[in-house]
Amino acid sequence: VDLYNYKLTIAYDGTHYHGWQIQPNGVSIQEVIEKALKTIFQKEIRIMGSGRTDAGVHAHGQVAHFKIDQDIDLKRVLGSLNGLLPKDIRILKIEKVESDFHAQYSAQGKIYHYHLCFARVQSPFTRCYALHVKEKIDLEKMAEAAKLFLGVHDFYAFANEAHTGCAAYDSVRHLQRLDIVPEEGGVRLEFEADGFLYKMVRNIVGTLLEIATGKKEIDDIPKIFASRDRRLAGKAAAPQGLFLIQVKY
Amino acid sequence: VDLYNYKLTIAYDGTHYHGWQIQPNGVSIQEVIEKALKTIFQKEIRIMGSGRTDAGVHAHGQVAHFKIDQDIDLKRVLGSLNGLLPKDIRILKIEKVESDFHAQYSAQGKIYHYHLCFARVQSPFTRCYALHVKEKIDLEKMAEAAKLFLGVHDFYAFANEAHTGCAAYDSVRHLQRLDIVPEEGGVRLEFEADGFLYKMVRNIVGTLLEIATGKKEIDDIPKIFASRDRRLAGKAAAPQGLFLIQVKY
Numbered sequence: 001v002d003l004y005n006y007k008l009t010i011a012y013d014g015t016h017y018h019g020w021q022i023q024p025n026g027v028s029i030q031e032v033i034e035k036a037l038k039t040i041f042q043k044e045i046r047i048m049g050s051g052r053t054d055a056g057v058h059a060h061g062q063v064a065h066f067k068i069d070q071d072i073d074l075k076r077v078l079g080s081l082n083g084l085l086p087k088d089i090r091i092l093k094i095e096k097v098e099s100d101f102h103a104q105y106s107a108q109g110k111i112y113h114y115h116l117c118f119a120r121v122q123s124p125f126t127r128c129y130a131l132h133v134k135e136k137i138d139l140e141k142m143a144e145a146a147k148l149f150l151g152v153h154d155f156y157a158f159a160n161e162a163h164t165g166c167a168a169y170d171s172v173r174h175l176q177r178l179d180i181v182p183e184e185g186g187v188r189l190e191f192e193a194d195g196f197l198y199k200m201v202r203n204i205v206g207t208l209l210e211i212a213t214g215k216k217e218i219d220d221i222p223k224i225f226a227s228r229d230r231r232l233a234g235k236a237a238a239p240q241g242l243f244l245i246q247v248k249y
Numbered sequence: 250v251d252l253y254n255y256k257l258t259i260a261y262d263g264t265h266y267h268g269w270q271i272q273p274n275g276v277s278i279q280e281v282i283e284k285a286l287k288t289i290f291q292k293e294i295r296i297m298g299s300g301r302t303d304a305g306v307h308a309h310g311q312v313a314h315f316k317i318d319q320d321i322d323l324k325r326v327l328g329s330l331n332g333l334l335p336k337d338i339r340i341l342k343i344e345k346v347e348s349d350f351h352a353q354y355s356a357q358g359k360i361y362h363y364h365l366c367f368a369r370v371q372s373p374f375t376r377c378y379a380l381h382v383k384e385k386i387d388l389e390k391m392a393e394a395a396k397l398f399l400g401v402h403d404f405y406a407f408a409n410e411a412h413t414g415c416a417a418y419d420s421v422r423h424l425q426r427l428d429i430v431p432e433e434g435g436v437r438l439e440f441e442a443d444g445f446l447y448k449m450v451r452n453i454v455g456t457l458l459e460i461a462t463g464k465k466e467i468d469d470i471p472k473i474f475a476s477r478d479r480r481l482a483g484k485a486a487a488p489q490g491l492f493l494i495q496v497k498y
Binding site for chain 1 (some may be wrong): 260307336337338370372373374376
């Protein structure tokens with residue numbers, strides 16, 4: 001039988017989930033969407049995301065695809081899915097795509113944002129959507145340090161991954177943009193790259209925070225890159241500040 | 250003994266509370282703050298808010314006052330309170346005020362905002378902070394209708410209050426401003442008045458929505474005012490779109 005291929009664009013508030021990917025200890029976003037698809041199509045449907053996001057991480061534009069032997073009514077399925085899903089997970093778009101489209105392997109790049117709050121008292125409305133930094137921050141130093149991450153680098157030291165031990169593991173990525181944009185109560189760090197290693201954004205933000213608070217020096221960055229040693233980079237910044245904004249194809 | 254009088258400016262996400270005011274069936278914001286004050290001062294302290302907000306209603310600038318026989322260290326108490334309180338309730342400011350300052354009776358006016366989302370699919374991030382309106386809205390008609398609420402009126406028909414039956418009940422208020430401001434995915438209705446009756450904002454928003462969706466006519470508004478009959482006004486709009494922004498003194 002011919003299989004039709006569908007692309008989902010998904011927004012979610014990750015606060016109450018154990019991340020994107022199905023796993024034994026908690027409810028994942030993938031699992032909740034697959035359950036809704038099963039209710040609609042009366043059979044198991046596996047969706048493939050562009051990549052996992054951790055517990056507490058949010059998305060404005062996660063992408064996933066799934067195959068099915070039916071030419072579906074896009075508008076009707078969009079409505080049914082959003083009717084079945086909890087309101088903290090929304091399908092923004094559903095499109096029919098070529099059979100070789102793959103949410104992960106076809107991706108050409110991604111954009112992530114990370115929100116930092118510098119207010120003395122954090123607004124109750126950003127408590128799940130920004131990291132509250134209470135220490136004094138040197139923003140100029142942070143901006144200068146951010147420049148050293150731009151370009152093509154081996155980001156091995158900034159990745160937490162089970163398979164970093166494999167000979168075939170490729171940890172070279174092209175970070176095309178890292179902008180620090182002022183916003184109410186703090187700043188937003190905008191990352192754009194051809195791809196990201198696991199926890200790479202949070203590890204870079206953690207390192208930038210250690211530099212901006214005087215715990216590390218700007219000169220440490222080239223040394224951390226060269227070391228390929230995860231222990232030398234900063235502690236991963238908390239998940240709630242991180243948003244997957246867009247996956248580019 | 251001399252009593253010192255303190256003014257609190259408070260922000261809260263009302264999603265998980267049964268409103269501001271202490272009541273038997275659920276946890277209120279007032280009760281959570283009084284419990285934190287009791288922990289700090291080791292005695293019962295009653296706080297008086299500028300007015301109640303309902304379950305699900307939020308505040309950027311609720312005000313309350315309390316009296317105590319101590320000249321307290323403001324900075325230390327602010328830190329202790331926010332340390333004890335859950336992150337969805339934040340004390341933004343604590344100030345020493347004149348002994349005759351009263352959060353409710355000294356108030357000269359208030360500002361409320363109400364958020365409406367018109368997007369086909371509501372963002373998961375506004376699900377608790379805006380009312381999702383799925384019907385087609387005539388915004389020009391809404392703007393025209395909004396003008397009829399401006400000025401000094403007897404808002405009796407737009408109030409839900411236990412004591413509306415009292416002879417002494419004064420339901421005349423001066424609505425100084427009702428602006429419809431575009432924002433991402435919808436609009437924000439900004440209300441400013443010398444005071445608001447119970448559920449007045451939500452009842453006006455409900456009435457405006459019925460007009461904007463063709464269920465009521467603009468000409469109905471003067472009739473509803475004149476009737477002093479709550480049943481003629483629109484259904485109260487849902488609480489989650491409402492924010493108490495500022496209390497003016």
